[in-house]
Structure formats: C-alpha cells, structure tokens
Amino acid sequence: MARESRRVKIALAGIPNVGKSLIFNRLTGGRAWVGNWPGVTVEKKVGTLRVNGAEIEVVDLPGIYSLTAYSVDELIARNFIVEEKPDVVVCIVSAINLERSLYLALSLLELGVNVIIDLNMVDLAEKEGYRIDYKKLESLIGVPVVPTVATTGQGISRLKEAIVKAIHEKKVQVRIVDYGRIVEEAISKIEEVIKDLAPKLAEKYPARWIALKLLEGDSDIVGKVSKLPAGKEIIDKANQLREIIGKKIGDPESYIVKQRYEKVLETVKAVVEKVAALKVSMTDLLDSILTHKIVGIPFALSAIYLLFRFAFEVSAPLADLVDAAINSYLHDLVLGIHGLPDWLTSFLADGIIAGVGAVLVFLPVIAFFFLGFAILEDVGYMARVAFLVDKVFHKFNLPGKAVIPLIIGFGCNVPGVMAARAIEDENERKTTALIAPLASCNARLPVYLVIGGAVLGASAGFAVLSLYVLGIILALIVGLLLRKTLFKGVSSGFIMELPLYMMPRLSNVAIKTWERTKRFLFKAGTVIFLATVMVWLLSVTGPGGYLGPEALEDPQLIRESWVGILGQSLASTVFSLMGWDWRAAVALFFGFIAKEIVVSSMAILYGVGEEKLMDVIAESQAFTPLTAYAYMAFVLIYVPCLATLATVRNELGLKYAFLALIYEVLLAYVVSLSIIGIGSVLGFK
Amino acid sequence: MPLAYAQEGKLVRIVAIRAGKGLHRRLHELGIIEGNLVRVIKTQGPGPVIIEIVNNSSYVSKRNFPPYRPIATGGRLLLGFGVAMKIMVEEV
Numbered sequence: 150m151a152r153e154s155r156r157v158k159i160a161l162a163g164i165p166n167v168g169k170s171l172i173f174n175r176l177t178g179g180r181a182w183v184g185n186w187p188g189v190t191v192e193k194k195v196g197t198l199r200v201n202g203a204e205i206e207v208v209d210l211p212g213i214y215s216l217t218a219y220s221v222d223e224l225i226a227r228n229f230i231v232e233e234k235p236d237v238v239v240c241i242v243s244a245i246n247l248e249r250s251l252y253l254a255l256s257l258l259e260l261g262v263n264v265i266i267d268l269n270m271v272d273l274a275e276k277e278g279y280r281i282d283y284k285k286l287e288s289l290i291g292v293p294v295v296p297t298v299a300t301t302g303q304g305i306s307r308l309k310e311a312i313v314k315a316i317h318e319k320k321v322q323v324r325i326v327d328y329g330r331i332v333e334e335a336i337s338k339i340e341e342v343i344k345d346l347a348p349k350l351a352e353k354y355p356a357r358w359i360a361l362k363l364l365e366g367d368s369d370i371v372g373k374v375s376k377l378p379a380g381k382e383i384i385d386k387a388n389q390l391r392e393i394i395g396k397k398i399g400d401p402e403s404y405i406v407k408q409r410y411e412k413v414l415e416t417v418k419a420v421v422e423k424v425a426a427l428k429v430s431m432t433d434l435l436d437s438i439l440t441h442k443i444v445g446i447p448f449a450l451s452a453i454y455l456l457f458r459f460a461f462e463v464s465a466p467l468a469d470l471v472d473a474a475i476n477s478y479l480h481d482l483v484l485g486i487h488g489l490p491d492w493l494t495s496f497l498a499d500g501i502i503a504g505v506g507a508v509l510v511f512l513p514v515i516a517f518f519f520l521g522f523a524i525l526e527d528v529g530y531m532a533r534v535a536f537l538v539d540k541v542f543h544k545f546n547l548p549g550k551a552v553i554p555l556i557i558g559f560g561c562n563v564p565g566v567m568a569a570r571a572i573e574d575e576n577e578r579k580t581t582a583l584i585a586p587l588a589s590c591n592a593r594l595p596v597y598l599v600i601g602g603a604v605l606g607a608s609a610g611f612a613v614l615s616l617y618v619l620g621i622i623l624a625l626i627v628g629l630l631l632r633k634t635l636f637k638g639v640s641s642g643f644i645m646e647l648p649l650y651m652m653p654r655l656s657n658v659a660i661k662t663w664e665r666t667k668r669f670l671f672k673a674g675t676v677i678f679l680a681t682v683m684v685w686l687l688s689v690t691g692p693g694g695y696l697g698p699e700a701l702e703d704p705q706l707i708r709e710s711w712v713g714i715l716g717q718s719l720a721s722t723v724f725s726l727m728g729w730d731w732r733a734a735v736a737l738f739f740g741f742i743a744k745e746i747v748v749s750s751m752a753i754l755y756g757v758g759e760e761k762l763m764d765v766i767a768e769s770q771a772f773t774p775l776t777a778y779a780y781m782a783f784v785l786i787y788v789p790c791l792a793t794l795a796t797v798r799n800e801l802g803l804k805y806a807f808l809a810l811i812y813e814v815l816l817a818y819v820v821s822l823s824i825i826g827i828g829s830v831l832g833f834k
Numbered sequence: 835m836p837l838a839y840a841q842e843g844k845l846v847r848i849v850a851i852r853a854g855k856g857l858h859r860r861l862h863e864l865g866i867i868e869g870n871l872v873r874v875i876k877t878q879g880p881g882p883v884i885i886e887i888v889n890n891s892s893y894v895s896k897r898n899f900p901p902y903r904p905i906a907t908g909g910r911l912l913l914g915f916g917v918a919m920k921i922m923v924e925e926v
Contacts (some may be wrong), residue, residue, distance in 0.1 A: 166909075215863045219856040246909030248865050248887070402855075406862040433875075440876045440884065536912050539882035543915040549882060550914075642857045643914030644864065647884055 157316055158206045158233065159198070162226060162257060163241035164249050165212040166646045168269045171299040171657060172241055173209045176309070179660075181209075200309045205316075208235065214249060216256045218369035220573060227369075230262055231353060237315045239308070241267045244274035244281055244296075245649065247421070251413045258290070258322040261355035265315045266294040267308055272301075273649065277430070279423050286420045291322045300654050323355045326412045328405060331397050335390040336360045342386050346379035363387035364394070365402040432529075432649045439530065445537045452530070453556065456521045460560075460591075464513035471513060475506035495698030496685060499753075504681025507749040508672075514591050516666045518560040523661035529648040531556075539643065545625045546632035548572060548643030551581040555624060557665065558588030559617075562793040563672055564665040565590075566800060576636035580628050582800050583809055586789045587624040589617050592744040596784045599748055599759075603766040604777035612778055616785050623786065623816065672743075672792035680742035680791060684750065687711040704756045712738075716754075727779055727821055730771035737783065743790040775828040779821040787817035835925075837872070838880045838918035845873050845888065846923035853920045865908055866921065875910065883918045886910050 161176075163169040173181070177196025194209040210229065211222035218224055230238065240257055242250035257264050268283050287294040295311045297304030327333065339360035344351050350359065350373075362370040364387065374380050391401050398404045439448060483498045525531055531553055539549025550572055558565025562585060569582035597616060601609035632638070689700050691710040700706045707713050708731075716735030724734050732754035740747040752759045755766070766772065772780065788794060788810055798806035840846050848870050851858055865887045866872070876884040887908040913921070 214860070217856075217859060217863075219859065243909065248908040249863075252863055252865075402859060403862065406859060407867055410862065410865060410867060436876060436884075442878055532912060536876070536882055536884060537878075539914045540878050543881075548914050548916075549912075642853070642860075642917035642920070643882075643912075644860070644917055645912040647910035647912045649910075 156204065156206050158208065158235045159237040159239060159312060159316075160208045160210050160229065160233075160235040161239050161241060162210045162253065163212060164214050164243070164246065164253055164646070166648050167212075167241045167243040167246065167250060168299040169209065169212060169241050170660065171654070172239075172267060172269065172297070172305075172308075173207065174656060174660070175299055175302060175305045177207050179656075198309065198312070200313055203313070205312070208233075210238075214253060216253075216260060218367050224369060227260070230257075230260060236263065236319075237312055238262045238264050239267050239312065240264050241269050244268055244271045245277060246646070247281070247417050248410075248413050249646075251416060252410060254290070255325055255409055255412060258292070258325045259355075259358055259361065261321050261323050261358060263315060263319045263321065264292045265311050266290075266292060268294055268296045269299050271296045272298045272303075273651075279421050282420045282422060286416065289416050289419060290325060292320050321355075323357050326409050328361075328408050329398075331394050332364070332401070332405065332408070335364060335394050338390060339363055339383070339387050342383055346383055347374070347377050350374070350377065360387075361405065364391055365405055366391070430649075435650050436533070440533050440536055445533075449534050449537055452525065452534075453559075456518065456525065457559070459521045460514050460518035464517040467513035468510055472506075472510045475502060475509060479506070491698055492689070495689065495701065496682075499698065499701050500681055500685030501678070503749060504684065504746065505674075505678055507745045508592075508677050508743060511591055511745060512666070512670065515561050515669050516662065518591060519557075519564075519665040520658065520662045522557065522560065523658040523665075524653045526661065527651070527653040527657050529650045532645055532647050535643075535645060536647075542625070545629040546638075547580065547625070547628050548574070548577055550643050550645060551577065551584075551628070554581050554585040555588045555621065558585045558590060560591060560665070561669045561672075562586045562588065562590045562789045563668045563796050566793060566796045567668065569800070574638075574642075576632070576638050579801055579805065580631045580636045582797060583631060583805065583812075584624040584628045586793050586797075586809065586813065587620045587627065587786065589620040589785055590744070590789060592790070593784055596740075596744060596747045597781050599751075599763050600766065600772065600777050600781055603763045604772045605774050608774075612781065616781055619782065619820075620785055623820070627812065627816070668796075672790070676790075676792045676795060677743050677746075681746070684712070684739055684742065684746070687715075688753070701753055702756060704754065707754060723818075727783075727825060728773070728776045729780060730769075733771065733780060737787070740784065741788055741791060743792065744784060745790075747784060773834045775825060775833045778828070779824040782824055783817045783821040785817075786820055787814050789813075835923060836880070836919045837874075837883055837885075837913065837921040837923050838877075838915055840874045840877065840883065840923055840925070841879065842874055842877050845871055845926050847871055847926050848921060849924050850922040851920060852922065853917075857917070857920070861917075861921070864911060866911075871926065872923065880915075881918070882913060882915045884910055884912050 161169055161173055173194065173196065176198045181194045181196040196207045198205040198207050208229070210226040213220070213223045213226050216223050216227045238257055240254045242254060254264065254266055266286070268281060268286070271281065274281060283294045283296050293311050293315060295304055295308045297308055328336065336357060340356040343356045343359055359370060359374070363374065363384070371384065374383050377383070395401055439445060480498050480502050483494060483502060486494070535549040535552055538552045542549050542551055553571070554565045554568040557568045565585040565588055566582050569578050569585060572578040572581055594613070597613045601612050605612050688707060688710050689696055689698055691714065693709060696706055696710055700710050708717065712735050715738060716731040719734040719738065720729060720731040732751060735754060736747045736751045739750040748759060748762065752762045755762060757765050794806050794810060797809050837846070848866060848868050850868060851861055851866070853861065871888040873886045873888050874883055875886055
C-alpha cells in the first residue's frame, strides 16, 4: 500500500498565542530542524514524535486565524494541508481565546482535515472564572478534544494517545457549518458541477469546500479552477449563483464568514460553564498602570533602560572571562607554538583569534539582552509597548508592532531585521526590515565608549544616550520617507492578540533567547570570520608586496599596506570635511564587516592593546569633541555589519540590500557633516 | 463615531466597517462583526485601542462589579490607530 511507504506525518495549527511552540516542544522533545516552506522563505519547524515505538513527523504550521488567500501564512498552511496531506492536524485551541481558536478549527474541518483538538490553557480559563465542558465540545463538533496545560505538561500523554488513535481512525466533518437554505442550495449546485467537470480537483479538495471558496470569491481557488479545461464553465456557474444569492443575502463572502462565526458562538455558548464570580483580574490591575495614557510611556522607557542595565551588569564578569580566554589565553597559546611559519602564527593570532574574539566578547551581553527581552515578551509586556507607541508610529505610517524589531535591534540587528517578519502588510514589513538596522546595536556601544570616553569627558554619557535616540528618530523618518515613496500605502491595519500577563515560562524564554542569540553566533562564525581574514591580508600586504606581520605592530609600516593607503586616501578625500584621522577612516572601512571591529582595528592601527586605546586617542588629539561626536554618529548610521546586509538580502532580496547599503552610507555622511557644520556655527569645537 | 474615539471602559456596538476586502474579512474572522458588542478596555483616544469582544449572548452580567465585566471567552485584541478608525461604533 502506498500509505505505508511514507512516514506518518502530523501538523500543528493554531492562532497566535495559544502555546503552540510549547506543545510542539512537549511532543517532539524540543529537537526540531528548520527548513523553508516550498516556494517561500518562511521557516518551518519540523520534529519527531516518538510514541509506542513509532516515529511520527510533526510539522509546526505558522500561527494563523483562518485559511484565506489574503495572507501568506494562511496560504502556506492551506497548501501544506492540501499537498502534503498530513494524517492528522492537531488544532490547538486556547481556552482563554475560544472564539477565534474555534473559528480556525472549523475552517480546518471544512477543508476535510482529520482534526483533533488540543484544548490548551484550561488552567487559565478557571482563573478567569469559567470551565469548558470538553466532552460536550467533542460531541458538538464530532472530533476528539483533549484538554492540556502545556506549561506543566498536564494532558500531554493523553494528547499523544489521541494522535495515535486518530491516525488510524480518520474523522471528517466537512459539513460542520450549516449556511442556511439559500447558500446550501447554491453550494450543492456548484458541487455537482465540480464533480462532473473536474473530478480530479474534487479528489484533492472536498467539493463542498471548493464550492464555498468559489462563492466567497477566494482568489487562489478561482485562479486554480480557471486553469482547468472546464474551468470557465465552473466559474461562470459560480458567479451566476453568487449574483443570485447576493440579492438575497448581501455580499456572499461576508455572509459566509458571519454564519461560520455564528456556529462558533453557538458552540461556545453551549460548552462554557461559569464557575466563579469574577474578581478584578491581575491583568486589569497591571494594565491600569502599564498601558496608562500618561505614565505608560515613561514606564516603557524605564523598562528598556533596565533591560540594558541588566544585560551589561550581569554579563560583565562573563564577558571578561571570554575576553581573557580568547584574547589572552588562546592568543598566547598560539604565539607559544614553535615551528610554525611567522605568517601563519600571525594569521591565527592576529587575524582569526583577534577578529573572532572581538565578536565573541559580545556574546554574553547579547545573550543576556535577549534573555531580558524574552522575559518581557513572555510576560506579555511587549504587546503593550506596541500599543503605547502605535499613536506615534502611526504618524510615520508604521504600525506600533514595528517597535519590536527596533528593540530587538538594540541587541543585535540581525534578529531585529528578521523580527520584521511578524508584520503582515508587505510594504510595512519591508520598510521595517530596512529601518531596523538604525537601532543602535550592542556592537556599536564600545566604539561610543572608547571615543566618547577619550574625547568627550563628562558629557560622554549624555552623548551615548543621544545616539540611541538619534537612531530611533532617524529610523522613523526614513520609515516615513520609504512609506511615501517606495512602499506607498496607508497603514493597512495592525491587529494583535493581547495576551494576559503571565509568569514567564522557563522553556519559552530559553527557546526565544537561544533562537536570537544563535543568529549572532552564526554571524560570528561565518561572515565575520571570512572578513577578518580579509582585513588581516590587506594589512600585511601592500602595493610593495608582502610586508610581514610586523606591519600590525608598527604604525609606520602599516601606512604602506593596502589598508594604510586606503585610509589615507579616504581621510584626505571623502572624509576631509570631517577632519578625521586616517586611522579612524580605516577603522570605518573595516566597520563595514562588523562594528565590533572598529575598536580592534583602531587598536591595531595605533599599535596598542584595546585597554590602552582610550588613553592613546585622548593624547593623540586626533579628535576634537565635535569631530568625535560626528564620528560616533557616523558609526551609528552607516551599515551595521555585513551580516545584517546579508540578512536583508535573505529577507527582501539583493536589490533591497543594496538600497540599505546606499541609504545608510549617504545618511551617515549627511548627518555627520551636518553635526560638524551646525556644531561649528554654534561655536563647538 | 470611529472606535478610535470611543471612551475607555465603555461598551459599544459595531455599526459599520469601512475597510477593504481583505481587512474586512479579517476583522469578521476575529469576531469584529457589525452588530456585535465590544468593550473598550484601553484607549489612547483618539488612537489605538485594546478591546474585548462581548458576544450578544448571555455572558454579560450586570451584577459583576467593578465596573462590570462579562466573561470574555474571546481574549483581547489590540487594534492599531489605523484599524480603529475604520470601525464605526455607537455607544450602548
């Protein structure tokens, strides 16, 4: 039999915020591999469920509300179900968000899917004062219902049993919703036509479902049917019926959705039992302060400030340890190996270890930043921040949600750009991905600290803070410009599920922290590794040939390397108006690879260790306070790092990566020059 | 009156949705349907709103205080300023 030749496959579906990833981890033990959906670069998670000696493939579908053709995620889910025919789809239903969850469950049933329902978060429903009669729900919709609490693992073994059982007993409920006589008659007529004229299509999809979709005017299905030989006839028939019933019921699509929702409400009403009188909930209490019109925003700013402090203070000892391990111990270890040729020792110690080490030193602070962020997110606070900023962001034609990629970008721009995926509207998503690199990431901070500390003295702290603010202001302005030109369109509508406040769940927090931190690690391992090799090569060679590793120790010799020549020509041409030292100009060039490298290349160029760099810069008087601040602003704005550009390319395409590169460099140039121009007029030096 | 202008704590009825096809359908699927009741939990009026959908069925009990809270089995939704301007409501 064909059936046995393939692995048993199940899929998890659910609306956002129902605990789907936790259920996925409970079923698969958390070991997932990531692939792309066919045809689109949206990641898909796949894992293995082992039960009674059998291996079942578990695919995590994107979080969706429905199965329309309007959203990419919904089309992905729908096509997966139709093309791959999973044996079972586990629909995760939130007990505290029953209506919207059940709407999705009904949509799945209508598609002829073998569904079982995981009624999750039943503990929270009881806290809210009601209970759900799951046996009754089971009998009303005719498929198995298993109550669970994913956070504690309660009910998971029963869910596994139900999955195994459902694999063998397929239950289909395509007629779950009754649309009333008028529509039902139209459905039957179209069904007949489909069965007659397009029997192949009717094998793939339930004929009733196609009929419904044609009445709803679903663009994807209309397109698929039109391509059939008998397509025109079917479509004509459907359109004719649409018009006839439209006269009686209004817009058929609207009517059908409403009927489906009525069925949901009827079901909810039948299965919900009130168990307790309601108290004022914790969520209401917290929200009265945290989303307050006046104190909400100051509170959010403090929360983000605390997030930074937490990341830096807690990670400091670890960062020192990593620094010592790589830059002292490992570095000296390589220098101590006898018998290697000079160039190889230098390549290993000054190129690879110094370069990658400079990046890895940031690992602890980035990991702790994302840990703090994941806690805020899991508690439910980040959705509130989106609410608080929406009014301001709206003026810039951006949804409040766009604040989240920007905040993640404070940690590292790579996951920041990727976080823009959560924005549904294509134009808004692209705009957000393009402005996310303007958030001042952790890697830029050392540059501010070294140069600001050396030149600006007491006002250094204020200068650094002003750069973070400048980054966000520029992001909003560039965002508005993009929305007025390239990605036109009014704000399409930002809708988000607002979770109740909850205690952070360890596994959730751990997964989110790791998923973001690993992007940074990956970047250190690939792009930056290759780039440091290039830097080293260009530093030890010049037009006169191989200079030898001595160039890295000798500031005079390095002037003759490719790097030195480049820096001097940059300083005397494009940057001549800024008055920056050639070494600073070279460091900027290397900063293309990663901002972390700006400080380490300056250290090399000044011929000192990073710890003494600040003193040397202060003594050398290479910067005045004004040129220093302009330099820091330049570092903030121009390309964050190659890895971020590579991410923009992956997310949006090469064209947009170039766009990001060009606009950022130009903007950096204009802003720095303005700082110097306006600063000198105001009498700053 | 657009939902963006509704007052905090008020119960309002949705009278019309002035949106394009896709958004219109999405709102319907989320339970934001003409005729349904919605409680405005938070607003930055005029601005984005946080709402709770109160179904016409019998969950509303006036004895619950303060101020009075229906059993909401529908969860809460955050609607951005743009969306909140497209949903027309009236106070009940």
